Amino acid sequence: MKNTPFDLTGKVAVVTGSSRGIGRSSAELLAKLGAKVVVSSRKADACKEVADGINAAGGDAIVVPCNIARKNEVEGLIADATRHYGKIDILVCNAAVNPYYGPLLDITDEAFDKIMGSNVKSNIWLSALAIPQMAERGNGSVIIISSIGGLRGSTVIGAYGISKAADFALCRSLAGEWGPKGVRVNCIAPGLVKTDFARALWEDEAMLKRRTATTPLRRIGEPDEIAGAVAYLASDASSFMTGQTIVIDGGVTTAAV
Numbered sequence: 725m726k727n728t729p730f731d732l733t734g735k736v737a738v739v740t741g742s743s744r745g746i747g748r749s750s751a752e753l754l755a756k757l758g759a760k761v762v763v764s765s766r767k768a769d770a771c772k773e774v775a776d777g778i779n780a781a782g783g784d785a786i787v788v789p790c791n792i793a794r795k796n797e798v799e800g801l802i803a804d805a806t807r808h809y810g811k812i813d814i815l816v817c818n819a820a821v822n823p824y825y826g827p828l829l830d831i832t833d834e835a836f837d838k839i840m841g842s843n844v845k846s847n848i849w850l851s852a853l854a855i856p857q858m859a860e861r862g863n864g865s866v867i868i869i870s871s872i873g874g875l876r877g878s879t880v881i882g883a884y885g886i887s888k889a890a891d892f893a894l895c896r897s898l899a900g901e902w903g904p905k906g907v908r909v910n911c912i913a914p915g916l917v918k919t920d921f922a923r924a925l926w927e928d929e930a931m932l933k934r935r936t937a938t939t940p941l942r943r944i945g946e947p948d949e950i951a952g953a954v955a956y957l958a959s960d961a962s963s964f965m966t967g968q969t970i971v972i973d974g975g976v977t978t979a980a981v
């Protein structure tokens with residue numbers, strides 16, 4: 725990808741929740757495109773396996789563990805990444821939680837606060853810590869992994885959907901505030917992707933059958949199919965794009981039912 729707008733040589737990327745799933749695929753692809761990558765999740769061992777793989781393949785990755793629900797750990801992530809690599813050019817706010825399945829009005833305050841704290845407030849913390857240094861250099865890209873759950877209603881994951889819809893609004897406002905300084909902020913909204921996060925949805929055969937029947941591509945997604953869009957948004961290939969959302973869902977939100 726050298727000498728193409730997708731080349732990330734010299735760039736530094738922080739990817740939350742990159743020990744597995746979409747975050748891992750994204751970290752690995754960003755590294756392949758030349759970025760130095762900070763691999764992060766709550767579990768250092770799982771991150772180390774990812775970073776070791778990147779380094780063994782000739783890339784450059786370090787591990788900084790961080791629970792995105794804890795402000796001191798988010799501060800530590802951005803500080804350690806900046807100390808080690810000197811800067812952050814690409815921030816991928818990927819980690820999120822969904823501790824509650826059920827009717828929206830039955831959710832406890834604790835579960836609701838946990839969802840909003842990890843899926844929205846932590847993205848504000850990460851952005852507040854990383855964007856000003858990007859703005860100083862006049863260049864940076866923030867990518868928030870939202871969900872099609874933020875685009876449509878759900879009878880079981882309504883609170884999660886509220887948090888993911890909030891991410892779209894967060895992205896648009898940050899894009900407006902920081903665009904004049906050269907920092908772009910975009911969202912990706914995946915549909916159902918085969919990861920641990922969504923295991924309850926794709927392991928249920930009846931549910932999977934219903935879902936794929938209403939999905940034009942007749943299948944669910946793989947993490948690598950989201951990573952390509954992360955790489956696009958991270959790179960100069962998307963240099964005129966900000967405040968937007970890329971929906972990657974096999975067409976399910978566009979399908980006639």
Ligand SMILES: NC(=O)c1ccc[n+]([C@@H]2O[C@H](COP(=O)([O-])OP(=O)(O)OC[C@H]3O[C@@H](n4cnc5c(N)ncnc54)[C@H](OP(=O)(O)O)[C@@H]3O)[C@@H](O)[C@H]2O)c1
Pocket residue numbers: 740741742743744745746747764765766767770790791792793817818819820821842869870871872873913914915916917918919920921922
């Ligand atoms: N899979 C889907 O169908 C789907 C659809 C739409 C959107 N998404 C979004 O895609 C993103 C990634 O999900 P995924 O499907 O790739 O999930 P996944 O495979 O379960 O991976 C989640 C990652 O986040 C980390 N993580 C979990 N809680 C964390 C916390 N509190 N602090 C820091 N890291 C944490 C996990 O590692 P540790 O356990 O080590 O912390 C892991 O690295 C999420 O924002 C999710 O909402 C997923």
